[in-house]
Amino acid sequence: MCKAVTEMREASKEMSEALDEMSEIKPVEDSTKEANDLKASCREMVVDDFLIRIGQFERAQILLLILFFFMYVPTAYQVLITSFVGYIPPWRCVKGNNTDCKMDGVFSIGDDLYDSNCHMNRSSWEFILPKEFSLTVERDLATAHYAKKTENWFIDNSVEFVQKCTNPLNVPQARPIETFWAILR
Numbered sequence: 001m002c003k004a005v006t007e008m009r010e011a012s013k014e015m016s017e018a019l020d021e022m023s024e025i026k027p028v029e030d031s032t033k034e035a036n037d038l039k040a041s042c043r044e045m046v047v048d049d050f051l052i053r054i055g056q057f058e059r060a061q062i063l064l065l066i067l068f069f070f071m072y073v074p075t076a077y078q079v080l081i082t083s084f085v086g087y088i089p090p091w092r093c094v095k096g097n098n099t100d101c102k103m104d105g106v107f108s109i110g111d112d113l114y115d116s117n118c119h120m121n122r123s124s125w126e127f128i129l130p131k132e133f134s135l136t137v138e139r140d141l142a143t144a145h146y147a148k149k150t151e152n153w154f155i156d157n158s159v160e161f162v163q164k165c166t167n168p169l170n171v172p173q174a175r176p177i178e179t180f181w182a183i184l185r
Contacts, residue, residue, distance in 0.1 A: 089129040091117055100124035 031113040093101035
């Protein structure tokens, strides 16, 4: 018991001495000198120094590169796929008894009359490619969205909505409600 008390007193003395040493204020010149030494030892690292420090391009770096490659593939796919499946195909008037669309020919992007189908009934014109060809062909899966009765109700009740002719052709999957209504049909 006495031995433990003696050890505690010695430890207490050592702690107080250490605290006294820590509380001593160093002269200004010494601290400035230490700061300058620290700055000199921490010079700015350039890319070449960094590469030397981390080592050669070996197994770990190759593994990281492969890992990041597979992480970015899904993201890149989402961005790049719209270039290929977002093609807006040409359209033409439906043959037969048609009052809205009385034009002959096929209309592609860049033609003056290409956007004129926005103001026609959907049944009076058709894309010349099948629905499976492009995402943009699926843009009108649920035409009930744009029924005259619904549009009139929106207008009468001052509800803002995106009209069909201004609904962007290139992002049909951004409108999942249309897919939902098409499934319910």
